[in-house]
Amino acid sequence: MTITPEIIAGYRAITTPSISDALSVRGLHGYVHSRVQRQAGGKLVGPAVTVKEEPWDGDPVPPTHALEAIDASPAGSVIVIDNGGDETVACWGGLMAAGATVNGLEGAVIDGGVRDVEEINRDFAGLNVFAAARISATTVGRYRTVSSGEPVTIGGVEVRQGDLMVGDLDGVVVVPQEIVAEVLEEARLIEQREREQTALILSSGSLSEGLAKYNLV
Numbered sequence: 372m373t374i375t376p377e378i379i380a381g382y383r384a385i386t387t388p389s390i391s392d393a394l395s396v397r398g399l400h401g402y403v404h405s406r407v408q409r410q411a412g413g414k415l416v417g418p419a420v421t422v423k424e425e426p427w428d429g430d431p432v433p434p435t436h437a438l439e440a441i442d443a444s445p446a447g448s449v450i451v452i453d454n455g456g457d458e459t460v461a462c463w464g465g466l467m468a469a470g471a472t473v474n475g476l477e478g479a480v481i482d483g484g485v486r487d488v489e490e491i492n493r494d495f496a497g498l499n500v501f502a503a504a505r506i507s508a509t510t511v512g513r514y515r516t517v518s519s520g521e522p523v524t525i526g527g528v529e530v531r532q533g534d535l536m537v538g539d540l541d542g543v544v545v546v547p548q549e550i551v552a553e554v555l556e557e558a559r560l561i562e563q564r565e566r567e568q569t570a571l572i573l574s575s576g577s578l579s580e581g582l583a584k585y586n587l588v
C-alpha cells in the first residue's frame with residue numbers, strides 16, 4: 372500500500388503513545404525498545420527502507436546497502452538499520468546524514484549507534500535520527516552489510532520495507548503498512564478521549580473524578 376501524504380500528515384499530529392495504544396487494541400506490539408531514542412532532529416514520520424548489518428572480523432568493508440539506499444530511496448523515506456542493538460559501534464554518521472539530507476529523506480532509525488551527532492545537529496538539523504546510542508566508533512572493520520529491502524528487527528519489532536515509522540520524544544513505533552489508515556483513526560479517537568479526560572481533570576480539580584467517566588488512563 373502507498374502511504375499517502377494525508378496519512379503522513381495525520382501521523383505528524385499524533386503521539387507515539389497513542390499509536391502504541393491503537394496497535395494494542397488490535398493485539399499488536401508496535402513499540403520499539405526504549406534504547407532507541409531521538410539523537411537529532413524532531414518528529415519522524417515516513418515509510419521504512421530496511422537495511423541489515425552483522426558483526427564481522429574479516430577485511431573492513433563499507434556499509435554498502437545503507438550507502439546505496441540513501442541515494443536510491445524516495446524523498447520522505449526513513450532508513451532503518453538493524454545492527455542487532457549493538458551500542459558499541461555507530462552505523463550512521465555525518466556523511467550519511469549529508470547524503471540523506473540532499474536526497475530529501477525523513478531520517479533514520481538505527482538499532483545500534485550513531486556518531487557525528489555534533490555535526491548532524493549543526494549542519495543537518497532537519498534530519499531526524501533515532502538510535503540506541505551515541506558512540507564515536509565506526510562499524511567499518513567491525514560489521515559487514517547483509518541486505519536491504521528484507522524484513523529486519525528493530526528493538527524487538529519486525530519492520531518490513533514500507534512499514535510506517537513514527538518517532539518522537541517517547542521513542543519509536545512501527546505501524547504495519549496495510550493498516551496505517553485504521554490505526555490513525557483509532558489513535559485519533561484515543562487522543563480525543565484523552566483531551567476530554569484532561570479537561571475533566573482540570574475542571575473537576577481531581578484526577579480520579581476526571582478519569583471516572585472512562586475508567587482508563
Ligand SMILES: O=C([O-])CC(=O)C(=O)O
Binds near residue numbers: 486511
Ligand atoms: O563511519 C560510519 O559508520 C558513518 C560515518 O561516520 C559517517 O557517515 O560520517
Ligand SMILES: [Mg+2]
Binds near residue numbers: 464465466487
Ligand atoms: Mg563520519
